[in-house]
Amino acid sequence: MPEIPGAKPVPLPQLTRAADRLTFVYLEHCVVHRDANAITARDARGTVHIPAATLGALLLGPGTSVSQQAMVLLAESGSTAVWVGEHGVRYYAHGRTLTQSSRLLERQAELVTNRNSRLRVARQMYAMRFPGEDVSGLTMQQLRGREGARVRRLYRSHAERTGVEWDRRDYDTTDFEGGSPVNQALSAANTSLYGVVHAVIVALGCAPGLGFVHTGHIRSFVYDIADLYKADITLPIAFDIAARGASDIGAETRRAVRDAMKDGKFLETCVRDIQTLLTPDEDIEEYGPESFEDVVMLWDYNGRNVAGGVSYEE
Structure with a gap:
């Protein structure tokens, strides 16, 4: 042949x-x-x-x-x-996963399609932003309210630290330069963060569209995970860039995000957090023993898997 x-x-x-x-x-x-x-x-x-x-x-x-x-x-x-466009506002493609196993993907789908487990994962995502606080009994509405208050405090804090005038988060994806310098920097920083998080999610074999907090968008899970890191990465960088009066806000912001991530710790953290959220009770290696096995199984209604590539003639 x-x-x-x-x-x-x-x-x-x-x-x-x-x-x-x-x-x-x-x-x-x-x-x-x-x-x-x-x-x-x-x-x-x-x-x-x-x-x-x-x-x-x-x-x-x-x-x-x-x-x-x-x-x-x-x-x-x-x-x-x-x-991406001139200021990075569109996403179009991705590569393959770094594993042949669908284990994490199936676990993600199982968790997101059950109301109780979805709420549990969402609470865990919020708990990662409120260390030392018990959020296990809060509703989604209460969690959203607490998160909104936290983000507003962060905006005010960075505005006071840098002397940048701040009103509110306001942007138009069709008019990048119509926003204030700090809003432009936030958009550029978030675009870079989304690209990296999306790459990690796809590499692990998870579905970018199956979110726990966000929903209804092809990148819902990307937004879920990216929100865990904005307070430490994109917010301070955006206000610093705006305070410097950068001539090319998009380019300088991307470089600043790249420099903040170049030591490799961000990718390690992102991979670990995704695995912890989806498999909190399991010790999963990124490349487990089954990861490289190119084996396709057939689902059986009795809860077992049977071998594929076999003729099951009655």
């Missing part, structure tokens, strides 16, 4: 874990191609090489042209490709 033409997929065991990857790389006004197992970006200044297997998210800004082979490599490496 002749071989299938084209580059062979990168073997899963050779890929870098989500927790050990680069967070994101933003490119604009360049040609993106492939050289062996590296993504290349070429413009008038020259060419840079980016190892695809170590990349979490590649943000493709205005003026980028990407080849089919570059996209194949990104997808097979489990990296997320995100096409």
Whole structure:
């Protein structure tokens, strides 16, 4: 039998874990191609090489042209490709998971489709933002109210710290420059955060659309997880950028978010938090023994799985 033409997929065991990857790389006004197992970006200044297997998210800004082979490599490496506008307001694509197992995905679906377990996970998400406080008996309405008060306090605190005038969070995705400098910086920072969180969720094999607090959007779970980190990452960065009077708010904000994440601790935290929320009583490795087994089972009504690829003729 002749071989299938084209580059062979990168073997899963050779890929870098989500927790050990680069967070994101933003490119604009360049040609993106492939050289062996590296993504290349070429413009008038020259060419840079980016190892695809170590990349979490590649943000493709205005003026980028990407080849089919570059996209194949990104997808097979489990990296997320995100096409963004001039100020980063759109998400379009992602790569494959870094595991063959659907264990976390099935657990996520099980938890989100049961009202009691969904509330339990949502409470746990809020509890992570209120350390030392007991939120186990609060309703969703009470949790939302407490979270709203916390965020307003954070906005006021950073405004006083930096001297930036603050009224409220106000933005229009179709008119980035119509917002105040701090609102522009918040939008740019959140876009970068969403891209990285989305890359982690996809790499672990979870569903970006199955949220516990957010619902009805293809990235509901992305917003759930990203909200855990805004107080420590995007809020202080946005107010600092606005206070400096940056000439290019979007670019400087992205660089500041990248610098805040470059030590690798954020990815480790994000992976650990997702696994803890979905499997609090289990010690799950990102690559468990079954992760690389390319085995498809058939569901049986009696609660067991049976082997696929078998003829079950009566």
